[in-house]
Structure formats: structure tokens, C-alpha cells
Amino acid sequence: MTLPSALQAPPLTVYVEGIGLLGPGLSNWAQGRGALEGTEAYQAARCIVPLPMALPAAERRRAGTVVKVALAVGQEAVTASGLQASALPSVFTSSSGDGLNCHEICSALASSDRLISPTRFHNSVHNAASGYWSISSGAMVSSSVLCAFDGSFAAGLLEAMAQVMLEQTAVLLVAYDTDYPEPLRSVRPLPDTFGVGLVLAPRRSERSLAQWRLAPAVCLTAALAQRLEDDALERLRSSIPAARCLPLLRSVAAQTQGEVVLDYLQGLQLAVQVAPCR
Amino acid sequence: MPCTFETVDLPTFVGEVAGVDAVQLPAPLAAFDCRNNRLALLGLLQDGFSEAVAAASKTYGAQRVGVFIGTSTSGILETELAYRRRDPVNGALPADFVYATTHNTFSVADFTRHYLGLSGPAFVVSSACSSSAKVFASAQRMMATGLIDAAVVGGVDSLCLTTLYGFNSLGLMSTQACRPFDFDRDGISIGEAAAFALLEPVPEQLDLDAVLLLGVGESSDAHHMSSPHPEGLGARMAMQQALTMAELGAADIDYINLHGTATPSNDAAEAKAVSALFGSTTPCSSTKGATGHTLGAAGALEAVICALALQHGLLPGGLNTQQLDPALALNYLLNNREQAVNRVLSNSFGFGGTNCSLIFGRAG
Numbered sequence: 001m002t003l004p005s006a007l008q009a010p011p012l013t014v015y016v017e018g019i020g021l022l023g024p025g026l027s028n029w030a031q032g033r034g035a036l037e038g039t040e041a042y043q044a045a046r047c048i049v050p051l052p053m054a055l056p057a058a059e060r061r062r063a064g065t066v067v068k069v070a071l072a073v074g075q076e077a078v079t080a081s082g083l084q085a086s087a088l089p090s091v092f093t094s095s096s097g098d099g100l101n102c103h104e105i106c107s108a109l110a111s112s113d114r115l116i117s118p119t120r121f122h123n124s125v126h127n128a129a130s131g132y133w134s135i136s137s138g139a140m141v142s143s144s145v146l147c148a149f150d151g152s153f154a155a156g157l158l159e160a161m162a163q164v165m166l167e168q169t170a171v172l173l174v175a176y177d178t179d180y181p182e183p184l185r186s187v188r189p190l191p192d193t194f195g196v197g198l199v200l201a202p203r204r205s206e207r208s209l210a211q212w213r214l215a216p217a218v219c220l221t222a223a224l225a226q227r228l229e230d231d232a233l234e235r236l237r238s239s240i241p242a243a244r245c246l247p248l249l250r251s252v253a254a255q256t257q258g259e260v261v262l263d264y265l266q267g268l269q270l271a272v273q274v275a276p277c278r
Numbered sequence: 279m280p281c282t283f284e285t286v287d288l289p290t291f292v293g294e295v296a297g298v299d300a301v302q303l304p305a306p307l308a309a310f311d312c313r314n315n316r317l318a319l320l321g322l323l324q325d326g327f328s329e330a331v332a333a334a335s336k337t338y339g340a341q342r343v344g345v346f347i348g349t350s351t352s353g354i355l356e357t358e359l360a361y362r363r364r365d366p367v368n369g370a371l372p373a374d375f376v377y378a379t380t381h382n383t384f385s386v387a388d389f390t391r392h393y394l395g396l397s398g399p400a401f402v403v404s405s406a407c408s409s410s411a412k413v414f415a416s417a418q419r420m421m422a423t424g425l426i427d428a429a430v431v432g433g434v435d436s437l438c439l440t441t442l443y444g445f446n447s448l449g450l451m452s453t454q455a456c457r458p459f460d461f462d463r464d465g466i467s468i469g470e471a472a473a474f475a476l477l478e479p480v481p482e483q484l485d486l487d488a489v490l491l492l493g494v495g496e497s498s499d500a501h502h503m504s505s506p507h508p509e510g511l512g513a514r515m516a517m518q519q520a521l522t523m524a525e526l527g528a529a530d531i532d533y534i535n536l537h538g539t540a541t542p543s544n545d546a547a548e549a550k551a552v553s554a555l556f557g558s559t560t561p562c563s564s565t566k567g568a569t570g571h572t573l574g575a576a577g578a579l580e581a582v583i584c585a586l587a588l589q590h591g592l593l594p595g596g597l598n599t600q601q602l603d604p605a606l607a608l609n610y611l612l613n614n615r616e617q618a619v620n621r622v623l624s625n626s627f628g629f630g631g632t633n634c635s636l637i638f639g640r641a642g
Contacts, residue, residue: 009424110361121444126404131630142496147383216424
């Protein structure tokens with residue numbers, strides 16, 4: 001394999017073909033874009049996660065919140081894109097996985113009876129949502145499942161944009177987190193559930209909402225991440241890792257052009273060049 | 279060896295790495311202290327690996343070297359142990375418990391990046407038992423797009439109660455050392471491992487012994503959360519994709535390191551997938567009889583075994599297997615074989631129906 005040096009390498013360019021959104025006070029992209037654009041007031045409220053009706057009944061019973069939120073935003077994004085879910089490679093990224101399931105397993109293992117159910121165990125894998133997604137969508141293509149703690153969204157975006165560029169195919173990116181119950185909540189205080197789904201494509205279409213670009217030589221930057229002006233939305237952005245995507249979604253909602261810097265790792269942020277398509 | 283890990287009371291065998299408990303993390307990285315990161319450090323100190331990374335960091339710049347590590351359970355053992363010490367009144371976890379740098383899935387990549395003094399992009403791939411095969415795919419993509427120049431990839435997974443009692447609940451654990459592809463195979467033996475590789479762009483002058491990453495293939499079964507596709511359809515797609523990317527045909531592969539977990543269903547499905555693509559003559563074996571199933575570390579561990587096979591001209595025979603299952607029509611090696619080896623394929627599959635195949639080759 002011959003590799004480009006960073007300065008010669010062309011930018012990674014993707015077009016946003018569909019968005020799914022679910023979080024506290026955010027019930028879908030159509031409603032959320034108004035709050036992000038500032039045309040509607042954002043009202044924080046407990047996230048309501050719908051049942052994953054696309055799953056067979058047996059799997060639906062077994063699915064935890066983390067699976068439900070990932071499937072909901074993934075489905076919303078794919079529907080908006082008009083593309084076939086079964087043909088889309090996917091990238092799933094989450095800071096924490098299924099907190100309630102983890103709590104139940106650790107509680108059982110600390111008790112005198114260490115039995116855990118098979119379902120609890122297979123739901124404990126970090127790729128549970130990816131597995132349920134492939135079962136419900138019939139997608140036999142690649143699915144990558146990542147974690148980078150608070151920087152999990154930016155990690156997923158890097159992976160997804162690299163796949164779009166190299167494979168010249170549309171890719172579904174799903175970032176999601178759920179809150180841990182006590183006592184884990186005290187050591188990992190995520191306040192609520194949040195998920196975002198993005199269908200990213202290599203070519204512009206009539207559905208394209210925005211163009212995002214990464215310049216390989218400079219996109220990994222020490223510049224500070226962008227914050228949101230609205231206090232409640234900024235609290236959401238900074239308190240749930242998957243919600244670190246909100247500045248990017250705001251730029252789509254407000255159709256802005258320029259640079260959006262996202263939180264990634266300590267001292268290393270991700271700078272995305274954004275431009276509207278409409 | 280028979281399982282004596284921690285307080286586990288299950289009739290099973292484990293591949294426990296000696297000396298993990300005695301490993302001390304450097305003082306500035308004390309917050310990362312847990313079995314998984316101790317095991318990672320033990321791995322990083324082997325075979326001049328840290329020195330090779332330091333040289334690469336000097337060549338390319340610390341920010342141009344990525345870190346992509348596979349793990350399934352990371353440092354969850356810390357949380358399992360902390361749950362035994364909850365406050366009897368309010369249920370709180372003990373004050374000395376640190377979540378972010380131990381239990382969190384990212385902790386092993388974060389630790390590795392800090393220990394090696396790297397400042398490029400990093401993430402953990404956590405897709406059960408394909409995790410540390412898939413890091414090769416992710417790293418290759420990051421390099422091909424010019425986001426980085428080189429990458430540290432690897433897999434680290436350590437023994438914990440979640441996987442031991444979890445696989446036990448599924449009835450997937452053998453009561454003896456696992457016997458891949460045996461007629462009487464009855465499940466896995468869980469092991470632990472840390473395995474790392476440094477990926478660099480191909481230089482103009484190449485040692486004949488250098489190992490090349492020639493192809494990667496990734497797919498999903500879309501079938502069931504904890505059982506493989508019965509015909510091994512997803513596995514076959516991953517192997518075919520790896521061959522296509524490497525621009526090779528099935529006949530070009532000298533050896534296949536099978537996923538070969540020794541569960542009845544995995545080995546049956548994998549044998550169907552392999553024979554559909556390769557026929558029944560390509561030498562193959564599972565090395566899990568020697569290592570146990572190291573779960574999220576298996577892909578990287580078996581990539582290293584493939585590199586050794588290429589460099590030493592040695593095809594490893596599968597251990598423990600007594601009587602090959604006649605229903606599995608593969609050329610399964612029961613003994614080591616010395617011969618020239620030019621290209622090898624390694625399979626890693628996992629819960630959730632995730633599949634990854636890697637092809638490695640010798641430079642000369």
C-alpha cells in the first residue's frame with residue numbers, strides 16, 4: 001500500500017444524507033433542528049426512547065435502552081437518506097454501553113449466587129447495538145464498534161469518514177450513550193440517554209443537507225472545541241459524550257459555513273470544515 | 279490449567295498469564311492500575327516493542343502515530359471487585375475506585391497512548407472476539423487517508439468474572455482444555471493476552487523477513503446475537519473480501535489460522551465457510567488449544583502468531599485435539615509443519631455476528 005503524506009492527501013469529504021436525533025428534550029431531527037437553530041426554545045426533558053419495532057419480537061424483548069436508542073436514531077437517519085439499510089456499512093460508537101445491564105451483572109457477581117442470564121451476558125458486549133442493528137436491518141456488511149470515552153463521537157466520525165472516502169460508499173454512523181444507575185452513576189454521572197444517527201455519503205445528492213470535510217494535515221488540532229450559546233444545550237453537550245456532536249448538528253440546522261471544532265481527546269480536538277448544501 | 283483465578287468456582291480451564299499481579303504501572307499512570315492495563319504493560323515491554331514505537335514516534339512525530347486497541351471487557355474486573363465492597367448503608371462504591379481509567383472500555387488505549395508518549399488519534403474497537411482483528415482494518419484506513427503515518431495496534435483482554443460466568447451461563451465452556459475441531463469438542467477455554475503490532479508505511483528498502491498486511495475483510499452475520507450463521511455466510515464474506523483487497527486467490531494462501539473456538543457451532547460454521555472458499559487442502563489450525571480463547575485479544579494475538587509463522591516458516595499444529603471431527607472437511611494440522619510460508623489468513627469472529635479476516639504476507 002502506498003500512502004499519501006498528510007500534505008498531499010486530499011481532504012476527506014462527505015455529504016450528510018440523513019440525521020436521526022434522540023435525547024433529553026429532543027424527540028427527532030425535525031424537532032431538534034429548530035431548537036439548535038434557535039427558532040424554537042429548547043426545553044430539557046427526560047429522553048423518551050421508543051420500542052424498536054424493526055426487531056423480531058424475541059430480540060425486542062431482550063433489547064436494553066442502549067440498543068433502543070441506537071436503533072431509533074439509526075432508522076431515522078437511514079429513512080431520511082432514502083438509502084437501503086441493508087447495504088450500509090456502519091460505525092457504532094459509545095462511551096459506556098448498557099449501564100443498567102452492567103450494574104445487574106456486577107451485582108450478581110458480587111452476590112453469593114453468581115448466576116447471570118445468557119441474555120444479560122450477550123447484551124453486555126459493547127457491540128450489542130451493532131449486532132441488533134444488523135439483525136433488524138439484514139445488513140451483512142461491515143460494522144465497526146468504537147469507544148474513546150468522552151471523545152467517542154469524534155472517534156466514530158473519523159472512522160466513518162475514512163470508510164466513506166476509501167470505500168466510496170455511504171456509511172451509517174451511530175453515536176449513543178445511556179445513563180448508569182447508582183452506584184455507578186456517582187462515578188460516571190451521565191444524566192440521561194442521547195443518540196445521533198448520521199448517513200454520510202461520498203457524493204452530493206438532492207437530499208444532501210451539508211458537506212463536511214477533514215483536512216488530514218490539520219484536522220487533528222489543539223484548538224478548543226466549540227460550545228453552544230444556549231446554556232441548556234451546552235449543558236447537554238458537555239454532560240453526555242454522544243452529545244458532543246451538537247455543534248456539528250447546529251451548523252447543519254443553521255446552514256452555516258466554516259469550521260466546527262469537536263471535543264476528542266485531551267489536547268487533541270477534531271476540526272471539521274462545514275458547508276450547507278441548500 | 280484448571281481455573282484458580284480469583285474466587286471463581288467453575289469447573290473449567292483458563293489460560294492465565296503468569297506475573298500480571300506483580301506488574302507495577304509507572305507512578306504518573308497509577309490511575310490506570312487494573313489487571314487489564316498491567317497485562318497491557320507486560321505486553322508493551324516484550325520484544326523491544328516500546329523501543330520500536332519510540333523510534334517510529336521520532337520518525338513520524340508523536341501526533342502522527344495512532345493507537346487502536348481491541349478489548350472486550352477492558353478493566354471491568356475492577357468494578358466487579360468494587361461491587362463486593364459497596365457501602366452497606368448507602369450502597370456506594372469504595373472511594374478508591376476509579377471508573378474512567380480502569381473499567382471504561384477506552385482505558386486500555388488511553389493507557390497505551392500515555393505510556394508510549396503518543397499524541398495522535400486513538401480509540402478502542404470493542405466488537406467482542408473480532409475486536410483486535412478489526413483494529414488492523416481501522417488503522418489501515420487512518421493511514422490510507424493520510425490522517426496518520428503509523429499506528430500502534432493490538433489487543434488486550436484479561437480474565438474477569440463477567441466472561442467466565444457469562445460463557446458458563448451459555449453452556450459454552452469446556453471442563454477441560456479446549457479441543458478445537460475435535461469430534462468431542464465441548465466448548466471454549468478462556469485465556470488472557472496482550473499482543474501489539476506497529477504498522478508503518480512500506481519503505482523502499484524492505485527486509486525479506488518483514489511482514490506485510492495485505493488484506494482485511496469485515497462483515498456481519500445479521501443472524502443471532504450469540505450463535506454464528508449456521509452456513510458461515512458472514513465468515514465467508516469476510517474471507518472473500520480480504521482476498522479481494524489483497525488481490526489474491528484462495529490457492530495463494532499457505533495457511534489459515536482459524537477462529538476455531540472449539541464450540542460445536544463455531545467450528546462447524548467456520549469449516550463450512552472455509553471449505554466453500556478454499557476447498558479442503560489448505561493447511562489450517564486453531565491455536566486456541568495453546569492459548570485459550572483470549573476474546574478481544576484473540577485477533578491481535580493470532581496476527582502475531584501468523585507473523586511468526588511467516589518469519590520462521592512454521593505452521594503451528596493445533597494442540598489438545600485428539601480425534602478430528604470427520605464432519606469438518608479441512609486439512610487441519612495436528613502437528614507443527616516446517617515449510618516456506620508466504621501468505622497466511624487469520625479469522626476472528628464474535629458475538630453480535632461480527633467477522634474479520636486478515637491476510638499477512640512475507641516481503642520476500
